[in-house]
Each structure stands twice: as structure tokens, then as C-alpha cells.
Amino acid sequence: MSAWTKTGSAAVFILVGSMATVATAQIDYDSIRNEIGTVSIEARVQRFEPIQSVVAGAFPIHTSNYDVVAVWDPAGGRAHESWDMELIYPLPGEMQISFTSNETVGTRRQSGGLAGRSVEPMESSRIGANFKDLWLSNPILLLAHAEQRAVSNGDRDDNGDRNDQPLESHQLALEGTEWLVEIDGTSGLPASASTTENDPHRGRIENRIDFSDWRDVDSIPFPFRLEQFTGDRLVRREIRAGVDVNTEDAESVLAFEVSELPPGDPAMRRWGWDMSHIVLKRAGGGNIGNYPQIDNVAIEEIAPGIFLVPSTHNNLIIEGPEGLALVDASWYPERSHTLLARMAERWPERPIRYLILTHHHIDHTGGMRPVIETGASVVTSEKNAGYFREVFESTMAQDVNLIEVGQFLSLDGIGREIHAYDVYTEHADGMIAAYVPDEKLLFNADLFSPNRPLQFSLWFDDLMNAIDWHGIDVEKHVGGHGSGIAAHPVDVSGHTMPVIRRLETGAN
Ligand SMILES: [Zn+2]
Numbered sequence: 001m002s003a004w005t006k007t008g009s010a011a012v013f014i015l016v017g018s019m020a021t022v023a024t025a026q027i028d029y030d031s032i033r034n035e036i037g038t039v040s041i042e043a044r045v046q047r048f049e050p051i052q053s054v055v056a057g058a059f060p061i062h063t064s065n066y067d068v069v070a071v072w073d074p075a076g077g078r079a080h081e082s083w084d085m086e087l088i089y090p091l092p093g094e095m096q097i098s099f100t101s102n103e104t105v106g107t108r109r110q111s112g113g114l115a116g117r118s119v120e121p122m123e124s125s126r127i128g129a130n131f132k133d134l135w136l137s138n139p140i141l142l143l144a145h146a147e148q149r150a151v152s153n154g155d156r157d158d159n160g161d162r163n164d165q166p167l168e169s170h171q172l173a174l175e176g177t178e179w180l181v182e183i184d185g186t187s188g189l190p191a192s193a194s195t196t197e198n199d200p201h202r203g204r205i206e207n208r209i210d211f212s213d214w215r216d217v218d219s220i221p222f223p224f225r226l227e228q229f230t231g232d233r234l235v236r237r238e239i240r241a242g243v244d245v246n247t248e249d250a251e252s253v254l255a256f257e258v259s260e261l262p263p264g265d266p267a268m269r270r271w272g273w274d275m276s277h278i279v280l281k282r283a284g285g286g287n288i289g290n291y292p293q294i295d296n297v298a299i300e301e302i303a304p305g306i307f308l309v310p311s312t313h314n315n316l317i318i319e320g321p322e323g324l325a326l327v328d329a330s331w332y333p334e335r336s337h338t339l340l341a342r343m344a345e346r347w348p349e350r351p352i353r354y355l356i357l358t359h360h361h362i363d364h365t366g367g368m369r370p371v372i373e374t375g376a377s378v379v380t381s382e383k384n385a386g387y388f389r390e391v392f393e394s395t396m397a398q399d400v401n402l403i404e405v406g407q408f409l410s411l412d413g414i415g416r417e418i419h420a421y422d423v424y425t426e427h428a429d430g431m432i433a434a435y436v437p438d439e440k441l442l443f444n445a446d447l448f449s450p451n452r453p454l455q456f457s458l459w460f461d462d463l464m465n466a467i468d469w470h471g472i473d474v475e476k477h478v479g480g481h482g483s484g485i486a487a488h489p490v491d492v493s494g495h496t497m498p499v500i501r502r503l504e505t506g507a508n
Pocket of ligand 1: 428446
């Protein structure tokens with residue numbers, strides 16, 4: 001693909017190659033752009049999450065089902081989405097969440113789920129992610145509103161199994177982003193739309209939606225079945241129940257009070273836009289994934305030479321005479337850059353020898369790449385090794401030293417003993433806990449969160465059973481979630497309950 005043209009009129013394009021399909025010319029993108037004020041979509045969606053499965057690298061897990069109503073004004077940059085969700089992961093429950101925004105500010109209302117009931121300004125990252133998703137989900141409107149377009153013909157030989165008919169490819173520019181829309185050679189309708197996005201583990205990754213079941217709505221074709229993949233892994237299936245254009249109530253649905261909201265953050269909008277697949281896939285888990293959390297990086301000594309970096313996702317730093325060990329790596333690389341700068345100020349001469357990853361979930365490992373680039377060895381369960389080795393080999397320029405933990409491993413590279421123990425748990429197959437023997441301090445992620453009022457009893461019991469099984473002499477617990485230190489044995493009377501009950505009571 002080489003030819004690009006500026007199109008004042010979106011229906012004008014350059015054909016490259018010899019076989020122009022007739023069908024695409026039948027869609028008048030100019031009139032679609034001019035005639036569609038708003039589009040209203042009702043759909044039933046299943047969402048899947050590739051990087052939270054129990055087994056690293058396994059098939060994506062099913063995280064939620066929801067009914068969604070979306071009303072969108074593409075030319076005016078306004079949208080309203082209302083999601084009625086049945087949550088499956090991380091915890092079962094129900095949640096209603098709605099977003100009303102323009103391109104820079106908006107309001108998020110939610111009730112149920114982990115976050116309780118709230119009405120808050122919509123995060124700029126979420127605004128970016130939602131608009132990106134609307135464009136990607138509606139390829140005819142994407143084609144109609146593209147700022148630049150180039151067209152080529154031919155087979156897609158790299159993915160020939162998806163469609164054996166000749167395809168026409170439209171390369172688009174919109175909002176400073178390149179998109180690819182592939183037109184099915186038989187129907188003349190988009191078979192897929194894709195773009196590349198940032199992925200904390202894999203760097204640039206394809207975000208693609210495949211379309212089928214096309215139906216005319218006011219003579220405009222809309223797909224009624226959508227299947228979305230990031231890096232060829234399933235993240236969403238959507239069946240549309242209805243599509244309408246220019247409905248009478250659209251204006252009232254899109255209306256909100258802009259003057260009451262704080263100004264948006266363009267950089268965060270771009271951040272969410274550039275990884276809409278990450279921001280949207282845990283839509284049901286609340287809003288904690290909508291910030292890189294770079295402004296709250298503090299290193300707090302909780303025991304001699306042991307430091308907690310508190311956040312929604314905590315790190316632990318273990319200091320030794322010959323180096324440092326870091327346990328877990330936050331959600332996003334941006335936060336790791338800040339943490340690395342703080343660590344370099346505090347310990348200018350001491351390298352990070354180990355990055356100990358408790359498990360593969362992206363909210364505890366998404367920030368791993370900048371840490372590994374300093375030369376740290378990665379310590380993780382042997383059950384995760386294949387997954388991480390493949391990620392490192394396919395995305396990192398340097399060789400990464402991967403240290404695999406079976407049942408138990410003792411590490412002495414920082415001049416202070418650190419132990420890693422295998423933990424059998426429902427939460428993740430390849431789970432380890434890090435232990436500093438001279439302080440009898442154990443760090444776990446997700447199983448027990450110190451000083452939180454409620455714990456998920458199944459995962460808590462998994463950790464306590466592992467401590468008994470290995471005979472670990474624990475006095476102090478610290479966690480990837482929660483705060484500070486909790487003494488062992490843990491008094492959880494009144495604090496552990498099946499999570500189902502917790503959600504029914506509506507407690508936070
Ligand atoms: Zn986890």
C-alpha cells in the first residue's frame with residue numbers, strides 16, 4: 001500500500017491495482033456523512049480478557065455479559081453509552097454503568113459492582129477509549145468520516161483463511177490514527193476494521209473487529225454481529241438487537257451539563273485512545289485501570305531494608321548490600337518509569353537484580369518492560385515461563401534472564417536471602433509468594449490484602465494452606481493490594497466471606 005490522497009470529499013479515492021470492485025462504489029460515503037446525525041445501537045455483548053486467565057497464555061477468560069445502548073453523534077463528537085452488566089470476573093455480581101460525554105469531558109454514573117454507587121467526571125482516558133471503540137465498531141461511519149483514504153485491491157495472503165474472496169483494503173487516517181478497513185470482495189461490505197494499539201506486554205498489537213450479518217437501516221448498511229480480537233485473541237462478541245439513525249430522543253440522551261465538569265486532559269485522552277482494548281476489557285472492574293498512576297509513587301520503609309510502594313497495586317522493594325529486588329510491576333510502564341527514577345535517586349549505585357512476578361496478570365505485570373530493560377532477571381513460576389519467554393523473545397531486543405520457580409527457590413543475588421514459594425490457588429495457576437527470612441515477611445498478590453475489611457475466603461485459604469504446606473515461618477504479611485503490614489496468624493474473624501454475599505449486601 002503506497003498511494004495516499006487527501007480527500008475533501010470522502011467518496012473520492014485512488015484505486016491501486018487492477019481489479020476494482022464495483023460494490024464499494026455503491027456506498028455513497030458523502031451522503032452517509034451528511035445524513036447521519038446520530039446512530040443508536042442496542043446490543044448484547046460478551047467480553048473476554050486474555051491476560052487474566054488462570055493459566056498464562058491460555059484461552060481468554062469470560063469476564064462479563066452486558067446489554068448496551070449506545071447513542072452516538074460522530075460528527076459532533078458526542079456519545080452516550082449505558083451498560084447493564086452481569087460481572088463474572090474478577091468477582092461475580094451486577095453493575096450498571098453509563099457514560100455521557102463530548103470529546104473532552106463527560107459524566108460516568110455507576111451502581112453495583114465493586115465501586116458502589118457514584119456519579120463522577122468521566123476519565124479522559126475512558127473518553128478516548130470509548131470514542132475509539134465507536135469508530136472501530138462502525139466501519140461505514142469510519143469510512144465516511146475518514147480524513148484521508150487510500151484504497152488497494154488484492155488477496156490478503158497473510159490471513160487468507162478469513163475470506164477466500166479478493167479483498168479491497170482501505171487505509172484511513174482519522175484523529176491522527178491509521179486504520180485499515182477490508183472490504184469483502186463478494187458483498188462489497190467491510191469484513192474487518194483494525195488499527196494498532198499499545199499493549200503493556202506486547203508493545204504494538206492489532207485491535208481488530210470482524211463484521212457479519214449486515215442489514216440495511218434507512219438504506220445504510222450496518223453489521224449486526226461483531227467479533228473483536230487483540231493480537232488475534234478474542235476479547236468481545238456482540239450481537240446487535242437494533243440500530244436506528246436520527247432518532248427523536250437522541251438529543252435529550254446526549255445532553256449533559258458541561259460547565260459543572262473539570263477540564264479534560266488531552267494527554268490522558270490520547271493515552272486511553274492508544275490502548276482502548278486495555279481500558280475497555282475490564283470495563284466491569286471499576287475505574288482503577290483508567291489511570292497510569294504516575295503521581296503517587298512513594299517508597300515507604302515498612303521493615304529494615306524492606307519498602308512498600310503503595311498504590312492500588314503495590315510493589316515491594318527488598319534492599320541488599322549487593323543490589324535490590326522488586327516484587328511485581330504495576331499495571332502500566334508509565335508508572336514503572338517513575339518508580340525506577342525514584343529508586344535510582346535513592347540507591348544510585350545499586351542495580352535491580354530481580355523482578356519477582358507473583359503471577360502473570362497484567363495489573364501486576366504490565367509495567368515489567370522498563371524494569372527488565374535495566375537488566376533485572378525475571379523470577380516467576382515455572383508454569384508462567386513459556387508465556388513470558390514467548391513475550392520477551394517476540395517483543396524485546398535484549399536477552400532476558402528468566403529464573404523459574406518450582407516448589408521453592410532461594411535467591412542470593414542481592415546479598416540478602418529471598419525465598420520464592422509456589423502457591424496453589426484458584427486465582428492463577430503460576431502463583432508464587434516472596435519471603436524475606438530475616439524479617440519473616442511474606443508478600444503475596446491478590447490472595448490476602450492486609451488491612452482490608454473483607455477478603456475473598458477461597459483465595460485467602462489458598463495462601464494459608466501454602467504457608468502450612470511449605471512450613472513458612474511468617475510473622476508479617478504485605479500484599480499487592482491492601483496497605484501496610486498484617487501480623488500472622490491473621491485474625492480474619494468477621495472479615496472473610498464468600499464474595500457473593502458481599503456483593504448482595506452492597507458493602508464496599
Ligand atoms: Zn491476579
